[in-house]
Structures are given as structure tokens and as C-alpha cells.
Amino acid sequence: MTNKLRSAGVLTALALALTGCGGAKVGETEQPAAGAKECGTFNLTVSPWVGYEANAAVVAYVATKDLGCKVVKKNLKEEIAWQGFSTGEVDVNLENWGHEDLKKKYIDEQKVAVAAGSTGVKGVIGWYVPPWMVQQYPDITDWKNLNKYAALFKTSESGGKGQLLDGDPSYVTNDEALVKNLALNYKVVQSGSETALIQAFRDAEKNKKPLLAYFYEPQWFFNELKLVKIDLPPYKAGCDADPAKIACDYPPYDLDKIVSKKFADSGSPAYDLVKKFAWTNEDQNQVAKYIAVDKLTPDAAAEKWVNENQTKVNAWLGK
Amino acid sequence: MASITGSVEIRVRRPRRGVLVGVLLIAWLAAWFVLRGIDTLSLGGQETTRLHRWLTEQADVLGRGNAFFDAIRIAVDQLVVLLQNVIAQPSYGRPVPVIGWLGVVAISAYLAWAFGNWKVAILTAAGLSFLGVQGLWQESMDTLALTLGAVLLALLVGIPLGIWAGLSNRAFKVATLVLDLMQTLPTFVYLAPLTLFFAIGPAAATIATLIYAAPPVVRLTAHALRSVPAESVEAARSLGSTRSQTLLKVLLPMSRSTVVVGINQTIMAALSMVTVAALIDAPGLGQTVLKALQTLDVGVAFNAGLAIVVLAIVLDRVTTAAGDRPWRTASIRRKVLLGLGGLGALVAVWFSRTYLWAAEFPSDVNLGPRIAVAATDVTAWVQDVFGGFTFGVRDAVTEGVLNPLQALLTESPWWLVSVVIVALAFLLGSWRGALPAAVCLGLLVGTGVWYDAMVTLASTVLATVVVVAVGLVLGVWAGRNRRVDSWIRPVLDAGQTMPPFVYLVPFLALFGTSRFTAIAAAVVFAVPVTTKIVADGIRAVPVATVEAANSVGSSSWQVISKVQLPVARRAITLAVNQGLIYVLSMVVVGGLVGAGALGYDVAAGFAQSELYGKGLAAGLAIVLLGVMLDRITQAAARRTPKFRRTVRGDDKW
Numbered sequence: 001m002t003n004k005l006r007s008a009g010v011l012t013a014l015a016l017a018l019t020g021c022g023g024a025k026v027g028e029t030e031q032p033a034a035g036a037k038e039c040g041t042f043n044l045t046v047s048p049w050v051g052y053e054a055n056a057a058v059v060a061y062v063a064t065k066d067l068g069c070k071v072v073k074k075n076l077k078e079e080i081a082w083q084g085f086s087t088g089e090v091d092v093n094l095e096n097w098g099h100e101d102l103k104k105k106y107i108d109e110q111k112v113a114v115a116a117g118s119t120g121v122k123g124v125i126g127w128y129v130p131p132w133m134v135q136q137y138p139d140i141t142d143w144k145n146l147n148k149y150a151a152l153f154k155t156s157e158s159g160g161k162g163q164l165l166d167g168d169p170s171y172v173t174n175d176e177a178l179v180k181n182l183a184l185n186y187k188v189v190q191s192g193s194e195t196a197l198i199q200a201f202r203d204a205e206k207n208k209k210p211l212l213a214y215f216y217e218p219q220w221f222f223n224e225l226k227l228v229k230i231d232l233p234p235y236k237a238g239c240d241a242d243p244a245k246i247a248c249d250y251p252p253y254d255l256d257k258i259v260s261k262k263f264a265d266s267g268s269p270a271y272d273l274v275k276k277f278a279w280t281n282e283d284q285n286q287v288a289k290y291i292a293v294d295k296l297t298p299d300a301a302a303e304k305w306v307n308e309n310q311t312k313v314n315a316w317l318g319k
Numbered sequence: 320m321a322s323i324t325g326s327v328e329i330r331v332r333r334p335r336r337g338v339l340v341g342v343l344l345i346a347w348l349a350a351w352f353v354l355r356g357i358d359t360l361s362l363g364g365q366e367t368t369r370l371h372r373w374l375t376e377q378a379d380v381l382g383r384g385n386a387f388f389d390a391i392r393i394a395v396d397q398l399v400v401l402l403q404n405v406i407a408q409p410s411y412g413r414p415v416p417v418i419g420w421l422g423v424v425a426i427s428a429y430l431a432w433a434f435g436n437w438k439v440a441i442l443t444a445a446g447l448s449f450l451g452v453q454g455l456w457q458e459s460m461d462t463l464a465l466t467l468g469a470v471l472l473a474l475l476v477g478i479p480l481g482i483w484a485g486l487s488n489r490a491f492k493v494a495t496l497v498l499d500l501m502q503t504l505p506t507f508v509y510l511a512p513l514t515l516f517f518a519i520g521p522a523a524a525t526i527a528t529l530i531y532a533a534p535p536v537v538r539l540t541a542h543a544l545r546s547v548p549a550e551s552v553e554a555a556r557s558l559g560s561t562r563s564q565t566l567l568k569v570l571l572p573m574s575r576s577t578v579v580v581g582i583n584q585t586i587m588a589a590l591s592m593v594t595v596a597a598l599i600d601a602p603g604l605g606q607t608v609l610k611a612l613q614t615l616d617v618g619v620a621f622n623a624g625l626a627i628v629v630l631a632i633v634l635d636r637v638t639t640a641a642g643d644r645p646w647r648t649a650s651i652r653r654k655v656l657l658g659l660g661g662l663g664a665l666v667a668v669w670f671s672r673t674y675l676w677a678a679e680f681p682s683d684v685n686l687g688p689r690i691a692v693a694a695t696d697v698t699a700w701v702q703d704v705f706g707g708f709t710f711g712v713r714d715a716v717t718e719g720v721l722n723p724l725q726a727l728l729t730e731s732p733w734w735l736v737s738v739v740i741v742a743l744a745f746l747l748g749s750w751r752g753a754l755p756a757a758v759c760l761g762l763l764v765g766t767g768v769w770y771d772a773m774v775t776l777a778s779t780v781l782a783t784v785v786v787v788a789v790g791l792v793l794g795v796w797a798g799r800n801r802r803v804d805s806w807i808r809p810v811l812d813a814g815q816t817m818p819p820f821v822y823l824v825p826f827l828a829l830f831g832t833s834r835f836t837a838i839a840a841a842v843v844f845a846v847p848v849t850t851k852i853v854a855d856g857i858r859a860v861p862v863a864t865v866e867a868a869n870s871v872g873s874s875s876w877q878v879i880s881k882v883q884l885p886v887a888r889r890a891i892t893l894a895v896n897q898g899l900i901y902v903l904s905m906v907v908v909g910g911l912v913g914a915g916a917l918g919y920d921v922a923a924g925f926a927q928s929e930l931y932g933k934g935l936a937a938g939l940a941i942v943l944l945g946v947m948l949d950r951i952t953q954a955a956a957r958r959t960p961k962f963r964r965t966v967r968g969d970d971k972w
Contacts, residue, residue, distance in 0.1 A: 048609065075597065
């Protein structure tokens with residue numbers, strides 16, 4: 001065996017020596033070192049949903065291309081990213097959903113982070129049903145009719161009541177209180193992840209199964225399936241003051257940006273870019289679709305969008 | 320044979336115990352009808368207790384910077400970054416890593432050949448090249464660097480601890496408790512605090528992996544030392560060996576194959592952490608999996624998962640071959656060959672530092688997208704064909720077994736459940752079972768998540784029963800037949816190292832969001848380890864014993880049930896223990912597909928700061944369930960008189 005191995009080794013080495021010496025050498029095509037200018041490096045957290053990734057892709061692309069910054073993307077859950085402001089590991093969060101408690105802790109108390117304005121994207125949270133249900137039961141979108149249809153939503157998990165499927169534990173939900181206070185004959189079942197929710201909606205639409213679930217916009221999945229929102233009693237300021245007594249819809253969210261104090265004080269042009277960065281739900285959905293549906297890399301998706309929307313980008317850069 | 324007299328004794332005792340257990344269960348059922356719904360201690364999803372809020376506050380206090388943790392962080396960071404610079408990331412001012420793909424393949428194959436044999440060398444070269452063909456070279460190398468870092472540290476800490484626990488009974492008891500804690504405490508519980516101690520970066524990811532991956536090697540090293548026949552030790556000592564001589568010349572060489580199983584398991588555990596560690600920005604394949612899951616892209620996730628499996632198989636086979644290789648000094652011929660091979664590897668490294676084609680994996684041979692499309696198609700086909708049927712199975716099992724069991728556990732008053740479990744533990748394992756059960760139940764009430772713990776307990780018991788049943792059948796089959804073993808092993812490796820996140824989406828499609836889905840995922844994850852340990856135990860049964868049984872005309876069934884299983888009893892107890900622990904380590908993943916209860920509490924604690932304390936309490940509840948079930952099964956196994964006789968090495972030192 002060793003003989004064979006030896007000859008195989010010798011042959012391979014020979015073959016390598018003969019064929020290998022052609023070809024480009026390492027370092028020959030190296031581009032001039034990027035970065036360096038006055039911008040420097042900043043750490044950008046990337047939260048685990050595609051809409052956020054769209055924000056991150058475009059800002060990182062513009063910062064790198066136009067300002068010559070070095071952007072270090074870090075894939076982190078929201079909570080960890082907030083911690084990162086205090087440990088100095090995170091400089092920029094480009095899409096924050098509310099989190100008043102964390103703002104209080106890191107902006108007001110620890111003073112390690114500062115708010116950097118709205119992203120222009122409006123967040124909506126609520127209860128949704130797949131489109132086929134609305135065609136078949138047009139009045140289902142009014143919460144008052146939910147009890148009438150409760151039997152439809154029974155599953156092996158819901159203990160004889162209708163099932164209200166909840167999602168990723170990252171999001172604050174008032175659903176248990178809502179079900180109780182609106183006297184709905186439903187049980188909140190935790191799906192535990194966004195993946196599970198989306199899969200459930202796909203299955204529901206395809207096999208015409210009833211499904212009532214917690215969901216939110218903007219979300220790339222709306223490009224695939226236009227879910228329909230249930231009208232809960234409308235939100236009024238203060239109606240969610242006592243978590244146990246909530247009986248109204250979720251508030252509209254103005255998604256905003258948070259940066260570290262250190263970064264805000266650095267005078268980097270990247271900070272100005274982040275501060276001025278703002279776009280619309282449609283813009284974000286467009287880039288999210290490039291990433292999630294058309295399978296472009298985040299960078300390629302950003303490039304495509306920037307080329308189509310140069311005027312918006314120029315406004316961010318103050319040109 | 321001792322086992323025959325033993326089993327006669329059992330036969331006299333068992334019916335009585337069985338009757339008592341039956342009476343107990345019927346009494347419980349009767350009490351449940353009367354007391355249903357009282358004192359169930361249920362707690363809503365967003366509700367917390369005073370303990371939970373206190374724990375939440377402590378998390379902030381703990382996170383203050385500290386020179387000790389900083390030193391560890393810097394050391395670990397440097398080790399991992401060094402490994403990354405060498406094989407994965409552009410470094411030292413060059414656009415490519417220090418060693419390009421050709422160099423990595425050549426060196427790995429050379430090492431596999433030098434420490435193992437030429438077969439695993441070829442496997443190594445083919446496996447690593449396959450990662451490149453998948454279009455995942457850099458990601459794979461990042462993962463490899465982090466895994467190597469974590470495994471090296473785990474062995475550095477774990478093997479000495481294992482030896483200590485193998486030699487000292489007291490250390491063994493403490494170690495078992497701590498290891499149970501390390502393996503069952505869900506990673507999610509310490510993932511967020513770790514980033515406070517060690518900042519976001521390779522150190523935190525490596526240490527999270529280390530905590531989860533070190534226990535198997537400690538456990539199996541200790542197990543191996545304790546299984547060395549007392550006669551061998553006595554022989555060595557009667558010949559005048561000192562303690563350290565006995566350890567180095569007798570105990571360690573005789574335990575080598577089991578220690579290698581431990582190293583294998585550590586590597587597998589480390590690789591199974593790849594995706595979880597990606598949640599705190601660990602680089603590599605885990606990121607690819609998580610990103611693909613955001614868009615439910617099963618194909619891309621599968622491709623990355625497959626790369627993890629390939630890495631696992633290569634590392635597993637090389638370590639196994641290295642463990643099987645007899646230690647002897649190399650012949651001159653071999654030395655010359657080794658030298659030549661080393662030279663060849665160095666030439667390849669030089670190529671990979673000089674030429675672009677050898678540095679960066681050529682992108683024109685990229686099978687990744689094709690594998691992804693194929694995986695997506697197969698999943699879609701399976702979903703279409705079996706979709707309706709699988710939902711039927713789910714509903715039948717849920718209605719028929721899971722819901723009644725869960726109702727019994729959750730709707731009974733907590734004190735009734737506690738009394739029943741303690742009594743059950745006493746019947747099965749006398750006070751050795753009853754005492755830990757009572758303590759664990761008391762603490763469980765204290766965690767404030769009793770109700771959720773009972774929901775999880777119902778699923779866990781069901782999953783563990785299935786795991787043990789399947790694991791025993793497969794393990795005995797593989798242990799008795801080498802060919803089956805070599806055929807089944809890649810499948811087991813895949814089940815153990817394919818990140819559960821990859822098959823969650825197809826499972827969700829097949830079973831919907833439900834507790835059953837979580838049970839199915841846990842079974843897939845836990846069966847491999849159970850099977851491997853059972854097979855290892857069956858194979859360790861002395862050939863002479865089996866032949867003696869064969870020569871008196873025993874049937875295969877008799878050989879299995881009367882000889883192999885009883886002799887391999889210790890390994891089987893370990894297999895049950897590990898099966899249980901692996902099931903429990905999937906509780907949190909189960910929480911992501913609809914299992915709710917403790918798994919969801921832990922995931923929510925990781926995601927929302929105000930629920931952190933509740934998540935930690937739920938994590939501890941999972942540990943308590945694990946310790947309780949483990950102690951009861953261990954005590955039950957110990958109860959049979961025959962087991963006493965096979966306990967060896969307790970009086971070794």
C-alpha cells in the first residue's frame with residue numbers, strides 16, 4: 001500500500017510542478033488599500049431580519065463606496081446589540097423597534113448611546129390571516145367576529161379553543177392580555193420563531209388551512225403573500241399604559257436609529273450619513289426583495305438600489 | 320454465568336415492584352379526577368415572579384469589566400484569530416490567508432496519514448476539497464478555526480479533569496453533577512451573559528462552545544478509567560508499579576479507545592454549537608445557516624449544514640483512526656516516507672502562498688447552488704407526498720399519548736405530582752432515587768416556572784422513551800455487525816451534527832408548529848449519541864464471553880438479552896443518560912418550533928432583557944429536570960443486585 005501511496009505522491013508533486021507554475025500570483029491584482037481617509041472604521045450591528053439587512057446593506061455600501069469607511073458588520077440579536085453599546089463593540093443600530101426600556105437604560109442612565117432620528121420606515125404589529133380566509137369569510141377582519149370563527153382555528157395545541165399563533169420572542173406581545181380583555185375564546189400558542197410563523201402562513205394559504213397569527217410589517221414575506229390584518233379596537237395614546245389591562249391594537253412604530261455616544265462624538269462623516277439616512281417602507285421592501293426573493297448578496301442588492309435612486313443617496317451625503 | 324442467577328433474583332422482585340408502581344399510578348389518576356386544576360402554579364408568558372426580577376437585576380451587576388475575564392478573553396481571542404489568520408481570513412497585509420486551500424488540504428491529509436492511515440488521508444483530502452466545491456471554503460475554514468480552538472481548549476481542560484474523576488470517587492460525584500449542569504443548561508441562558516463577560520467576538524463564541532463541548536471528554540475519560548478491570552490494576556501494583564506508573568502504563572493505554580470516543584463526542588458537540596454560536600456573531604457556516612433561515616431557504620441552509628457534517632465526519636474518522644493506531648516506533652522506511660510526505664505538504668503550502676489558484680478555491684467549480692436546488696426539491700416533494708399523513712401521525716400521538724400525559728402532570732396540584740414522583744423514585748431506586756427527586760422538585764417549585772416545567776417534562780419523557788428504544792435497537796445492531804456500523808455511522812454523524820435549524824423548516828412543513836415537531840427534532844438529535852454508546856458497549860463485550868454463549872447453543876436473541884446487554888449495562892446506563900441530556904439540550908430549539916413552555920421561556924429571556932431572569936430560571940428548571948430524571952434512572956439501574964457485582968474499580972485506589 002505504501003508503495004502505491006509513494007508513487008501517487010510523487011506523481012501528484014510532479015503534476016503540480018508542471019501545471020502549477022502557470023497562473024496568477026497572489027498579490028498581483030491587489031487593489032489599492034481602501035479606507036483610511038478621514039472616515040475610519042465603524043461597527044454596524046445587523047439584526048436577524050431581512051428588512052434590517054436591507055438598511056444595513058445600503059448604508060454600508062454608501063459608506064464604503066462614497067466615504068471610504070471600513071464597515072464591520074456584526075450579526076447580533078437586538079438585545080445583545082444594545083449591550084454592545086456599553087462594551088464598545090457596536091456603534092450603529094439602523095432599525096430599532098421601540099424598546100423604551102432599553103433606551104432608558106442605555107441612553108438616559110448609562111449614557112453610552114444616543115438616538116439618531118427616524119429611518120422613515122413605519123412598523124406595524126398586529127394579528128393577520130392568510131388571504132384565502134378573507135375571501136371565504138369577509139367579515140373575519142373585524143375582531144368582534146373572531147369568536148364566531150374560533151372553532152375553525154382549533155389545533156392539537158390549543159386545548160379546544162381557537163389558536164392564536166405568536167411569533168419570535170424578541171417582539172413584545174400583549175396577546176395574552178388582549179385575548180383575556182376582549183373575552184376571546186382563543187389560546188395563545190407560542191410558535192417561538194419567525195421561521196415557524198412564515199412556514200405556518202405558507203402552509204395555511206397553500207392547503208387552505210385556517211390560521212390566525214401575530215405578524216408585522218414591513219416584512220419581505222409580504223412580497224410573496226399579502227396577509228390581511230385584523231382590526232382590533234383602535235390604538236389611542238395611553239391605552240397600553242397598564243400591560244395587564246390592554247384591550248386595544250398595537251401602536252404604530254416609528255423605526256429609528258441608535259448610535260453609540262463614542263461614534264456620535266467622533267466627527268466621522270459616517271455619523272452624518274447615518275443621521276441623514278431615511279427612506280420609505282417601499283424602498284426597504286424593494287431591497288429586501290432583492291435579497292430574500294431574488295437571492296442577491298446584500299452588497300449587490302444595495303448597489304442595484306443605489307444606482308436606481310441616486311438622488312436619495314445624494315441627499316444623505318449632503319451633496 | 321453470574322447473569323443467570325442475577326436474573327432469577329430480579330424475576331422474583333420485579334412483579335412486586337411493578338404492582339406497586341401500577342397501584343401508585345392508578346391512585347394518581349383517581350386523585351387527578353378529584354383535584355384537577357387546583358394549585359397548578361401556572362404563570363402567563365409575560366408574567367414574572369420576584370425571583371425572576373431579582374435575577375434580571377443581577378445580570379447587569381455581573382456584567383462589569385473584570386481583569387480576570389479580560390485576560391481570558393484576550394488569550395482566547397488571540398488563539399482563534401491566529402487560527403483564522405492561518406487558514407481562513409486575509410491576514411498580515413495579504414489578500415489571502417497565510418495558507419491557501421491547497422496547503423490546508425495537503426497538511427490535513429498528511430497529518431491524517433501520519434497519525435491515522437492512508438484511507439483517512441484520502442477521506443480528508445476529498446472531504447476538505449468538497450467544502451470548496453460547495454462554494455463554502457472560507458466559511459468552512461472560519462468554522463474549523465473556531466472549532467479547533469474550542470476543542471483544543473476543551474481537551475486541555477477536560478482530559479486532566481476526566482483522569483481525576485476517573486481515579487477519585489469524590490471527584491467523580493462532583494464532576495457528574497457539574498457536567499450535567501454544563502450539558503443541560505441551555506446555551507441560550509449563558510450566551511447573552513457571556514457577551515457581557517467576554518465582549519462580542521470570537522472569545523465569547525469559543526467559550527460558549529467550550530462549555531457545551533467539554534463534558535463528553537471528561538465523562539468518557541472518567542468512565543474509561545473506571546472500567547479498566549480491577550485485575551489489571553492489581554497485577555500492575557503487585558509487580559510494584561507506583562501510582563503514576565499504573566496510570567501511565569496500564570490505565571491510560573487500556574482506556575484509550577473510550578477516551579477517543581470522548582474526544583469524538585467533544586468534536587461533534589463543538590460542531591453542533593456552530594449555529595447557536597452564530598447568534599453572537601461567531602463567524603463561519605453558522606452565519607450562512609441563520610441567514611438562509613430568515614428567508615426559509617432550506618436549500619442554502621442544507622448546503623451549509625452539509626458542510627458542517629462533512630467537517631464532522633472528517634474530524635471523527637481521523638481521530639478514530641489515530642486512536643486505533645497501535646503505538647510503536649516507526650520503521651526507517653516509514654520515517655523516510657513521512658519525511659517525503661512532509662516535504663510534499665510543504666511544497667503544496669508554498670504553492671498556496673504563491674499562486675492564486677492554490678490560494679483561493681476556484682469559483683468555477685461551484686456545486687453549492689445545485690446542492691441547494693436539489694435539497695429544496697426533495698423537501699418540497701417530501702412535503703407534498705407525506706404532508707397529510709404526517710399531520711395525522713402528529714394528531715394521533717398528541718391526542719393519544721402526549722395530551723393525557725401532559726394533562727396529568729400539569730393539571731394535578733404541584734404537591735400531588737411531587738408526592739407521586741418521589742414515591743415512584745423510591746420504588747424504583749429506594750432512597751438513592753427518592754432523595755434527589757425530592758430536592759429537585761422542591762427547587763423546581765422555587766424557580767416559579769413549575770407549570771411550564773411539567774409541560775416540558777411530558778414531552779421530554781416521551782422523547783426520551785423513543786430515543787432509548789430506537790438507540791438500543793440500532794446500537795445492538797451496529798455493535799454486533801461491523802458492516803452495519805460503518806454504513807450507519809455517517810447517518811448518525813449527520814443526525815448529530817447537521818444543525819437542527821436546517822431541518823426545522825421541513826419539520827415545520829411536515830408537522831406544523833407543535834410540541835410533536837419539537838419531540839421529532841429532539842429524537843433525530845439524540846438517537847445518534849445513544850446508538851454510538853450502546854454500539855461501543857456491545858463491542859466491548861469480551862469475544863470469549865459471546866463465543867461461550869454461542870457454543871452452548873444460545874440463539875442470537877438469547878446472546879443479546881442474556882449476555883451482551885447485561886455485560887454492557889454500564890454503557891447502556893450511560894447511553895440513557897446521554898440520550899436524556901441530548902433531548903433536554905434540544906428543549907430550547909423545540910421552543911422555536913412550537914413546544915412553548917421552558918424552551919420558549921429561555922429563548923424569550925435571551926431576546927428580551929426584562930424576561931432575562933425568567934429565562935435563567937427556566938434554564939435552571941431544565942437542569943433540575945435533567946438531574947432528577949438522571950438520578951432516578953441511575954438509582955433504578957443500581958438497584959438490581961447483579962449490577963453491584965459488575966461495579967468495578969470502586970475500591971481500586
